[in-house]
Amino acid sequence: MISQTDDDIRLTEETDIPVIPVQPYHRPHVLQQVRGPLSPQLIELNDDTVIVGRSSEAQIRVPSSALSRTHMRIERYQGGYRAIDLDSSNGVYLNQIRINSAVLRDGDTIQLGNAVFIYHEGK
Amino acid sequence: MAFLVRFWGTRGSIPTPGRTTNRYGGNTSCVEVCIDEALFICDGGTGLRELGIDLMKRGSQSIVAHLLFSHMHWDHIQGFPFFVPAYIPSNTFYIYGTSPGDRRFHNLLSGQMRSDYFPVDFSELNADIRAVDLGNADRVIDGVRVRCMEQCHPGTSYAYSFEKGGRKVVYATDNEIDMTLPDAKAVQADLAAPRKIPDDLVAFVRDADLLIVDGQYTDEQYFPKHVGWGHPRATTAVDLAVQAGARQLAIYHHDPMQSDIQIDMKIAACRSRVQAFGSSLFVFAAREGIELRIDQ
Numbered sequence: 001m002i003s004q005t006d007d008d009i010r011l012t013e014e015t016d017i018p019v020i021p022v023q024p025y026h027r028p029h030v031l032q033q034v035r036g037p038l039s040p041q042l043i044e045l046n047d048d049t050v051i052v053g054r055s056s057e058a059q060i061r062v063p064s065s066a067l068s069r070t071h072m073r074i075e076r077y078q079g080g081y082r083a084i085d086l087d088s089s090n091g092v093y094l095n096q097i098r099i100n101s102a103v104l105r106d107g108d109t110i111q112l113g114n115a116v117f118i119y120h121e122g123k
Numbered sequence: 124m125a126f127l128v129r130f131w132g133t134r135g136s137i138p139t140p141g142r143t144t145n146r147y148g149g150n151t152s153c154v155e156v157c158i159d160e161a162l163f164i165c166d167g168g169t170g171l172r173e174l175g176i177d178l179m180k181r182g183s184q185s186i187v188a189h190l191l192f193s194h195m196h197w198d199h200i201q202g203f204p205f206f207v208p209a210y211i212p213s214n215t216f217y218i219y220g221t222s223p224g225d226r227r228f229h230n231l232l233s234g235q236m237r238s239d240y241f242p243v244d245f246s247e248l249n250a251d252i253r254a255v256d257l258g259n260a261d262r263v264i265d266g267v268r269v270r271c272m273e274q275c276h277p278g279t280s281y282a283y284s285f286e287k288g289g290r291k292v293v294y295a296t297d298n299e300i301d302m303t304l305p306d307a308k309a310v311q312a313d314l315a316a317p318r319k320i321p322d323d324l325v326a327f328v329r330d331a332d333l334l335i336v337d338g339q340y341t342d343e344q345y346f347p348k349h350v351g352w353g354h355p356r357a358t359t360a361v362d363l364a365v366q367a368g369a370r371q372l373a374i375y376h377h378d379p380m381q382s383d384i385q386i387d388m389k390i391a392a393c394r395s396r397v398q399a400f401g402s403s404l405f406v407f408a409a410r411e412g413i414e415l416r417i418d419q
Contacts, residue, residue, distance in 0.1 A: 103412030105146045
């Protein structure tokens with residue numbers, strides 16, 4: 001049997017180590033277009049709302065007749081984004097599901113006509 | 124006509140927050156069905172809390188909603204005490220029993236707010252909360268035909284269907300369909316073979332545009348360990364949807380032990396089964412935060 005005495009216990013000595021301030025790493029939310037006109041491209045999402053469509057007024061413009069003029073809105077929601085179908089003709093598909101709206105999660109695939117995007121959550 | 128379905132909680136049994144369940148969500152059962160001006164809430168699991176927050180943001184001066192519960196197990200009622208609109212005097216909520224004069228669900232909901240369980244008593248909720256019933260399991264509410272059907276679950280549970288304008292959504296959770304199969308032994312002997320679903324359930328689901336159904340277990344999980352626990356194989360839900368001619372199938376009430384990746388695998392098995400049947404049914408995993416438009 002091993003006994004332990006006070007002499008065996010070594011306490012960590014107090015030191016004067018300053019706490020080093022750390023700059024948190026910030027990575028923006030990103031839409032990565034992987035298929036369709038103008039792909040491939042990476043689009044950082046910084047605005048509160050972003051319109052995707054074939055109109056020149058859309059912030060993310062996809063010149064394709066398969067998309068409506070204003071096809072989808074992306075808007076900030078609970079620290080991330082959600083996607084909303086703007087009554088488009090061909091719909092918004094999230095991971096193959098036709099949705100009216102959806103809160104986006106990292107790795108989601110969003111298809112509008114012949115354009116396909118992958119959503120990457122920032123931090 | 125606007126016919127929308129929103130998923131607020133898709134997990135079964137117990138909330139499962141965490142990184143591995145982030146995509147499909149960790150809140151327990153709660154689905155919102157909006158048909159024109161009519162608002163139906165199916166189950167009050169922890170997802171009901173977020174629905175309540177969202178309802179408050181929509182800016183309505185008075186919220187009127189019809190609450191339909193599959194049953195009263197914890198994962199279907201725990202969100203109710205945290206449902207903020209229930210505390211607002213101008214709002215009205217109808218809590219439905221499933222037969223004439225049935226007040227069980229209203230009474231059990233209020234019972235879970237006794238001081239032993241929760242600091243705020245049901246009587247302190249300021250909204251007008253009324254116990255009503257579905258009559259003989261078939262009633263028109265705000266222009267929507269609502270029907271219910273008893274299911275196979277410990278203590279029983281109920282499925283609901285919502286129909287208007289030729290569109291139909293069925294909410295059928297906590298139903299161990301496998302226990303009701305007339306040829307259960309043959310099913311276990313050959314899991315790939317079609318499973319004959321009871322006629323009454325097929326008729327209830329018939330031609331649904333969307334079937335939201337309990338698909339808690341994979342084939343491997345279900346037998347023999349979880350037989351009798353009140354939940355089916357997801358693949359049996361596929362057979363129900365195919366035999367009833369449903370258009371879309373949302374596998375719901377995910378097992379708390381299943382990660383997002385495991386749910387993906389469960390859905391892949393369901394899709395293989397659909398393909399083997401030569402069906403056009405679309406199967407997906409119910410997921411928090413998605414809204415589907417049924418009238419398209």
